[in-house]
Amino acid sequence: xxxxxxxxxxxxxxxxxxxxxxxxxxxxxxxxxxxxxxxxxxxxxxxxxxxxxxxxxxxxxxxxxxxxxxxxxxxxxxxxxx
Amino acid sequence: xxxxxxxxxxxxxxxxxxxxxxxxxxxxxxxxxxxxxxxxxxxxxxxxxxxxxxxxxxxxxxxxxxxxxxxxxxxxxxxxxxxxxxxxxxxxxxxxxxxxxxxxxxxxxxxxxxxxxxxxxxxxxxxxxxxxxxxxxxxxxxxxxxxxxxxxxxxxxxxxxxxxxxxxxxxxxxxxxxxxxxxxxxxxxxxxxxx
Numbered sequence: 001x002x003x004x005x006x007x008x009x010x011x012x013x014x015x016x017x018x019x020x021x022x023x024x025x026x027x028x029x030x031x032x033x034x035x036x037x038x039x040x041x042x043x044x045x046x047x048x049x050x051x052x053x054x055x056x057x058x059x060x061x062x063x064x065x066x067x068x069x070x071x072x073x074x075x076x077x078x079x080x081x082x
Numbered sequence: 083x084x085x086x087x088x089x090x091x092x093x094x095x096x097x098x099x100x101x102x103x104x105x106x107x108x109x110x111x112x113x114x115x116x117x118x119x120x121x122x123x124x125x126x127x128x129x130x131x132x133x134x135x136x137x138x139x140x141x142x143x144x145x146x147x148x149x150x151x152x153x154x155x156x157x158x159x160x161x162x163x164x165x166x167x168x169x170x171x172x173x174x175x176x177x178x179x180x181x182x183x184x185x186x187x188x189x190x191x192x193x194x195x196x197x198x199x200x201x202x203x204x205x206x207x208x209x210x211x212x213x214x215x216x217x218x219x220x221x222x223x224x225x226x227x228x229x230x231x232x233x234x235x236x237x238x239x240x241x242x243x244x245x246x247x248x249x250x251x252x253x254x255x256x257x258x259x260x261x262x263x264x265x266x267x268x269x270x271x272x273x274x275x276x277x
Contacts, residue, residue, distance in 0.1 A: 015128065019167050023124075023164055024264070042115055045115035048119070054143065056150050
């Protein structure tokens with residue numbers, strides 16, 4: 001038995017495990033569960049895209065001058081290759 | 083590809099951007115709809131109970147800013163969502179530490195600020211928020227005794243095999259319960275409020 005309960009440590013451990021569950025969920029699982037919320041996944045994703053655009057300083061369509069010359073629009077894997 | 087530097091402007095300020103930043107920006111831009119809702123669920127998970135009115139959108143915003151300004155470089159071989167999850171976790175930890183220091187300063191406990199042990203010790207606000215969050219998670223799985231056992235084990239830092247051994251669960255029971263947990267968590271993570 002532990003001498004002292006440290007809820008923040010317990011929560012961090014649990015949150016780490018739960019974050020792995022979120023990462024491990026299949027696309028199909030995410031889509032199916034999202035459908036149950038009654039809110040379109042495309043709309044929810046767009047909300048997050050807007051948030052990311054705001055964080056990266058973009059307003060609507062990005063000004064080409066504001067992005068690196070190489071561009072950010074290429075298709076890329078979600079794991080860096082180098 | 084090396085670290086050739088190119089220039090970009092972010093919020094009107096000239097900044098240098100290297101390829102790690104470009105890679106991250108490109109990959110973030112290419113996230114699928116399902117990955118974006120996963121990202122929001124992760125932001126909600128880490129930011130629960132944060133003090134000072136900070137919500138998941140603030141945490142996600144800050145994570146994106148840190149990655150795009152190069153202050154948090156994306157390590158090779160790490161999946162993007164796992165990396166962003168780690169950045170958000172770190173932002174939340176930093177915010178809790180900042181809030182602790184602010185509270186100590188406000189209450190005149192300046193002597194404690196220099197002491198490293200006190201500096202890193204969680205404040206009562208964090209302990210309370212964590213306890214409340216644990217209660218909520220337990221409530222979420224109240225009708226599922228096996229999930230509750232797994233949650234107790236995970237909170238103790240036990241591995242899957244240790245949880246099975248300790249609670250007398252078969253591997254199959256464990257896997258099935260984890261899947262139920264994942265579904266419940268995602269359902270909850272997808273519907274938690276904006277703040």
